[in-house]
Amino acid sequence: MVDINRYSGQIAINDISIDGQKRLSGSTVAVVGIGGNGAIAAELFARMGIGRIRVIDNDSVRENNLHRQFLYGEDDLGKPKVISAAGRLKAINRSVEVDTVNDYLTEKNSASLIRGSSLVYDGTDNFASRYAINSACFDLGIPFVMTSSIQYWGEIIPVLPGKTACLKCLNIPVVEEGSCSRIGIFPTAVVLTAAIAVSAAVSILTGKLEAGYIKIADARNGTVETVITERNPACPVCGKLTYKSG
């Protein structure tokens, strides 16, 4: 049952409509990493009425998170992010089921943590986790949206297994720049990145994503560049996959 009044603002949009809203409320989204990008995304998913949200993180809230990480305030300092996040998400929308996993995603546990989800939102801050998500999502046939941000910039890559290019197709090098607190991260960058990435997630959940891309967001100038991507038939992760819709 869709709460037509509560979601009237988004149901009124043609390419959501009642059908899209039903799909959203029937979806389970796993948010891996509920820091800058992930916390904003989790809040948006709760507000738009995603049926079940699984928040996965092993961090506790620190003071230097508060300038950019939605869902947390001063009362949450020192608490596990998943606990604070779940409380806030339920306060925003009681009808959303929230599962908490107080653990980091690794190559070993990735499949068990994301199994059963309709989509994975990658809010992690390193390429080791991203590649673990990439492989597990391909093994399980689960779409995901990669997000990353640093300073004023963000990148977003939505991946539909067997249909659009995966991270290995693009051969994105594993370059770790160090923590956000050291390199710097401006709060508007995570808001812009999450806004674009959640829209991409919705386009996947409502069956509307047609082509792969990388979006490069610049929160200082307010610009977003799009680079179209194509699958690499020789990709070691997804080269042999074909897409099954639904």
Place this chain on the structure above:
Amino acid sequence: MKLRVRYFAMFRDIAGVDTLEMDFTGRKVLDLRKIISSANPEFERRGMLIAVNERYAEDSMDLHEGDTVAVFPPVSGG
């Protein structure tokens, strides 16, 4: 051949320029990658992704007169 080269994200700050016109004497994306990374040694360290005419490009791809090439880093934080 003449190329238009655009830098995205922090490459703009590192190079100190958004867009430049280049007289390119090479043939492939790899040739251009070498020229750009020798002028900006930090690019290769951060990882250089390249798009030609708004499509993701591999090093083996041929470049053509008038192409617009975008050069950007993989962003890694969260």
